[in-house]
Amino acid sequence: xxxxxxxxxxxxxxxxxxxxxxxxxxxxxxxxxxxxxxxxxxxxxxxxxxxxxxxxxxxxxxxxxxxxxxxxxxxxxxxxxxxxxxxxxxxxxxxxxxxxxxxxxxxxxxxxxxxxxxxxxxxxxxxxxxxxxxxxxxxxxxxxxxxxxxxxxxxxxxx
Numbered sequence: 001x002x003x004x005x006x007x008x009x010x011x012x013x014x015x016x017x018x019x020x021x022x023x024x025x026x027x028x029x030x031x032x033x034x035x036x037x038x039x040x041x042x043x044x045x046x047x048x049x050x051x052x053x054x055x056x057x058x059x060x061x062x063x064x065x066x067x068x069x070x071x072x073x074x075x076x077x078x079x080x081x082x083x084x085x086x087x088x089x090x091x092x093x094x095x096x097x098x099x100x101x102x103x104x105x106x107x108x109x110x111x112x113x114x115x116x117x118x119x120x121x122x123x124x125x126x127x128x129x130x131x132x133x134x135x136x137x138x139x140x141x142x143x144x145x146x147x148x149x150x151x152x153x154x155x156x157x158x159x
Contacts, residue, residue: 001025001097001104006050010081011093011110015123017056017083020102025053025081033057037065044072051079059086066092088128090114091148098123111148 001024004010014021022030030053031040040061044052052073058066070092073080082089090096096110100123106113114120114131126132134147137157147153 004051004081005095006079008094009079009092010095010097011090012081012083012097012099013085013087013090013125014083014099014101016101017085018102021099022055022083025083028053028081030055031057033060037061040069041072044069044078045076047078050077051081054080054082054084056084056086058082058084058089058092087125091128091131098125111146114146 012021012025028051029047029049031043032055035043035057040057058069061069072078080093082093084090090110093110095108096113097107098105098113098120105123106116106119111131114127117127117135120127127135128148130147130150130153134143134145134153137143137153138146143153143156145156147156
C-alpha cells in the first residue's frame, strides 16, 4: 500500500484476510469484533490517534450504530481503514484496495473501483446492493447515475 492520505477513509477487501495483509496497517490501533457498540464508541472517543483500523468488525453493528461511529470520527477529525469481508461496508470509504490473498489487484476511489465489476466478480465479490441496483436501472434508462446510498436512489426514483 502506498502512503495514505491523512484526510481519506480507506477500505480493504480481500479473498483472504491474512497476517501479511494485516501487517500492512499494523502501525495503527486495531478494533476487532469483540467489542460491543458502547465499548467501541468509548474507545474511539478516547483514542488519541488520527487513524484507526476496523478489522472486520463494523458488520456486527446496525446502520444507525455505524452512522454514529462515523459521526464521532468526523467530529474528532479521525479517519479509518476498514478491513472487511462484507462488500456493503466499502461504501463508507473514499478509497478502496482489492486484494487476492495478499496481492493487490486493483485500487482507487471506491466508486471507480466498483466500475470494474468483471474483476470483482472474478475474485468472488459482488457489487454492493445499491450500486448493483442503480447500475441495472441505469441500463434501462430509469436513472442516469450509479448510487452509493439507497435513500438517494429512492428519492431520485420518486422525483
